[in-house]
Amino acid sequence: MKVIVVGAGVGGLAAAIRLAAVGHHVEVLERNPMVGGKLATLQEGGYSFELGPTLLTLPHLFDELFQLAGTTLADQVELVRLDPQIRYRWSNGSTLDVPDDPAAFPAALDVFSPGSGAQWSRFAQHAAKVWETSERTFLAGPMGSRSAMLSRVRSRFDIGRIDGNRTLARSADAHFDDPRIQQLIGRYATQSGSSPFQTPAALACIPHIEQAFGCWYVMGGLGRLRDALERVATRIGVTIRMGVDVGRIAFDGRKVSGVELADGGTEPADLVISNVDAAHLYTDLLPHPKQAKRLDRAGRSMSAFVICAAVRGRTEGIAHHNLLFSLHDRQEFKYLEAGQMAIDPTVYACVSSVTDPGQAPRDAENWYMLVNTPPAIGIDRKLMTAAVLNRLAERGFDIRTRIDFTRTLAPADFEARYRAVGGAIYGTSSNGKRAAFARPHNVGPVDGLYLVGGSAHPGGWLPMVAISARIVADLVAERQG
Numbered sequence: 001m002k003v004i005v006v007g008a009g010v011g012g013l014a015a016a017i018r019l020a021a022v023g024h025h026v027e028v029l030e031r032n033p034m035v036g037g038k039l040a041t042l043q044e045g046g047y048s049f050e051l052g053p054t055l056l057t058l059p060h061l062f063d064e065l066f067q068l069a070g071t072t073l074a075d076q077v078e079l080v081r082l083d084p085q086i087r088y089r090w091s092n093g094s095t096l097d098v099p100d101d102p103a104a105f106p107a108a109l110d111v112f113s114p115g116s117g118a119q120w121s122r123f124a125q126h127a128a129k130v131w132e133t134s135e136r137t138f139l140a141g142p143m144g145s146r147s148a149m150l151s152r153v154r155s156r157f158d159i160g161r162i163d164g165n166r167t168l169a170r171s172a173d174a175h176f177d178d179p180r181i182q183q184l185i186g187r188y189a190t191q192s193g194s195s196p197f198q199t200p201a202a203l204a205c206i207p208h209i210e211q212a213f214g215c216w217y218v219m220g221g222l223g224r225l226r227d228a229l230e231r232v233a234t235r236i237g238v239t240i241r242m243g244v245d246v247g248r249i250a251f252d253g254r255k256v257s258g259v260e261l262a263d264g265g266t267e268p269a270d271l272v273i274s275n276v277d278a279a280h281l282y283t284d285l286l287p288h289p290k291q292a293k294r295l296d297r298a299g300r301s302m303s304a305f306v307i308c309a310a311v312r313g314r315t316e317g318i319a320h321h322n323l324l325f326s327l328h329d330r331q332e333f334k335y336l337e338a339g340q341m342a343i344d345p346t347v348y349a350c351v352s353s354v355t356d357p358g359q360a361p362r363d364a365e366n367w368y369m370l371v372n373t374p375p376a377i378g379i380d381r382k383l384m385t386a387a388v389l390n391r392l393a394e395r396g397f398d399i400r401t402r403i404d405f406t407r408t409l410a411p412a413d414f415e416a417r418y419r420a421v422g423g424a425i426y427g428t429s430s431n432g433k434r435a436a437f438a439r440p441h442n443v444g445p446v447d448g449l450y451l452v453g454g455s456a457h458p459g460g461w462l463p464m465v466a467i468s469a470r471i472v473a474d475l476v477a478e479r480q481g
Contacts, residue, residue, distance in 0.1 A: 009037025193301025
């Protein structure tokens with residue numbers, strides 16, 4: 001069977017590997033000069049920066065994928081399990097390191113905030129149940145309808161275990177007395193581009209995932225994972241064509257027949273897998289007013305402003321992953337939810353040269369900094385860069401006089417690079433009880449069309465993108481009977 005994958009992001013490459021491994025003839029068409037989609041990197045002046053994901057979780061999902069192609073993740077990349085996983089810093093100067101050992105975290109929390117260790121242990125048990133239930137229901141297959149998930153439910157208690165009827169912020173308030181830890185839990189909502197005051201508490205599974213399965217770094221940068229996906233796909237027979245822009249998905253009646261290229265050429269196919277932003281798919285490649293309207297109603301995820309800074313010297317007290325909290329998280333998200341930049345934003349800083357010195361010249365550091373922004377917002381790059389660097393200085397990390405150069409990404413850049421409307425990094429948001437059902441389905445409205453990647457079920461984040469490819473491969477297998 002001839003399969004065309006539109007887009008060589010992580011989801012598209014993973015789907016291509018799965019389908020080629022079972023004998024399909026797979027061709028991947030990518031308009032950009034490099035594969036990987038948002039798993040992108042910048043290299044300049046001896047510095048290397050991630051421009052997308054900076055962390056790998058649930059690496060066994062990629063190991064499973066590579067094993068289908070006769071290799072392993074360990075054969076393809078060198079992984080390091082980070083300890084501490086992340087360093088948190090609040091406006092009052094308090095800091096908290098999250099150890100890699102789950103058994104050690106309650107004790108660390110008790111030192112940080114007496115009594116919080118026992119609260120974390122109870123929360124961790126709850127989060128584990130959320131993950132176990134979500135993994136075999138929400139993540140085990142497509143979400144074409146509520147009945148699709150209900151068919152995977154074992155008992156009437158499963159829906160309650162997912163904890164989708166309250167927000168992540170309410171869950172944090174219920175489990176913890178210390179507002180700093182409540183704020184810590186709330187930040188996991190931003191991993192899907194959403195607000196903890198609107199997104200379901202099911203996202204409590206993410207801290208469980210990090211504690212139970214680890215936070216991993218790919219030596220040489222996460223671009224090495226991108227390179228491995230391309231290498232393995234090519235090795236098992238996938239054809240990858242760069243610089244090929246798809247203008248339209250062709251269909252005959254109710255079934256796809258291939259794609260029409262922007263330059264006027266055509267490519268026939270039995271199946272088409274879309275690894276582009278769903279809004280671009282349903283607005284441009286396969287105009288579908290009903291699907292486009294559903295996306296508009298669901299709302300877009302947050303975007304980001306990113307600074308890559310080449311920094312001379314070494315910074316005392318910095319970890320690989322760092323989060324510098326705003327003074328008032330509720331006020332911060334009120335601005336973002338209203339489509340405005342937060343006056344007092346939380347800053348995420350990744351300095352991978354702490355773990356991997358080769359990512360920067362000798363006695364230098366590669367600082368990747370990110371603040372959340374609303375989608376489709378204009379940003380004065382110089383002013384925003386100065387504001388972020390000033391915020392770092394206020395939190396004890398003054399790197400302003402040691403910067404050789406900076407490079408920035410704004411929402412407009414994400415939109416131009418990935419045709420993501422407004423630069424919404426994760427497609428639709430996870431805000432609201434029905435967000436999971438509002439996200440574009442893996443089965444398209446035309447026979448033979450499937451969707452993978454961060455804008456389709458189950459969502460953005462490297463592990464979810466890998467799961468979307470597995471779901472689509474399973475659907476194709478079911479199609480063949």
